[in-house]
Amino acid sequence: MKCEIIQDLIPSYIDGLTSDESNHEVEEHFKTCPNCAAVCEQMRGELQPDRSKLNSDEVKTAIRPFKKLNRRIFQSVLITLAVCAFAAICYFYFFAIGWMVDSKDMKISYAVEDGALRINFELTNGMVLTPWRDRSSFPNSAFSFRECYSSILDDQGQYPNQFSHGIQHFKEDGSVDPFTEEDLVILKFKDKTEILHLKKVAEDMGLQ
Numbered sequence: 715m716k717c718e719i720i721q722d723l724i725p726s727y728i729d730g731l732t733s734d735e736s737n738h739e740v741e742e743h744f745k746t747c748p749n750c751a752a753v754c755e756q757m758r759g760e761l762q763p764d765r766s767k768l769n770s771d772e773v774k775t776a777i778r779p780f781k782k783l784n785r786r787i788f789q790s791v792l793i794t795l796a797v798c799a800f801a802a803i804c805y806f807y808f809f810a811i812g813w814m815v816d817s818k819d820m821k822i823s824y825a826v827e828d829g830a831l832r833i834n835f836e837l838t839n840g841m842v843l844t845p846w847r848d849r850s851s852f853p854n855s856a857f858s859f860r861e862c863y864s865s866i867l868d869d870q871g872q873y874p875n876q877f878s879h880g881i882q883h884f885k886e887d888g889s890v891d892p893f894t895e896e897d898l899v900i901l902k903f904k905d906k907t908e909i910l911h912l913k914k915v916a917e918d919m920g921l922q
């Protein structure tokens with residue numbers, strides 16, 4: 715067979731596309747023609763790297779769906795975590811922290827108990843009352859009032875809508891120290907801040 719024909723066949727031969735019969739012809743020719751054998755070796759050297767490159771591309775294409783799947787799993791895990799966190803925050807907000815009480819929903823009454831003044835707070839809208847002692851107004855007592863649907867923090871007792879604050883000053887000898895103009899209770903509501911003047915309240919109650 716002519717060298718020209720053999721060399722035309724060589725690329726197909728390297729790619730394994732030629733028939734057994736052609737393969738045999740080509741290989742027999744190589745035995746007698748070092749030139750064609752050398753051309754074949756050279757072509758093989760040039761073609762192989764391309765083929766391995768192609769193969770790695772094919773591998774990448776084959777792997778891609780799995781990578782996509784992994785990303786999807788990762789995304790759904792993230793979304794699930796976010797939803798859980800959001801639900802926990804909502805639950806905590808509605809059942810533990812709550813929101814500020816509107817002053818119109820609060821009934822305030824006074825009582826005298828064992829010579830001490832007692833202030834009773836009652837939330838009238840059916841919510842659970844959570845008073846927060848506000849330390850920022852020291853030395854006067856200050857409260858900010860919050861309400862929530864149902865407290866999960868602790869057992870609020872039989873009347874979770876009520877809160878009672880007893881207050882009285884005593885002198886060193888144990889006798890009652892009357893309230894002065896400076897004795898205040900600060901009540902922080904959603905719509906306003908109310909200030910109770912204890913001296914006036916005590917006088918109104920006949921305590922001093």
Ligand SMILES: [Zn+2]
Pocket residue numbers: 716717720743747749750751
């Ligand atoms: Zn030849």
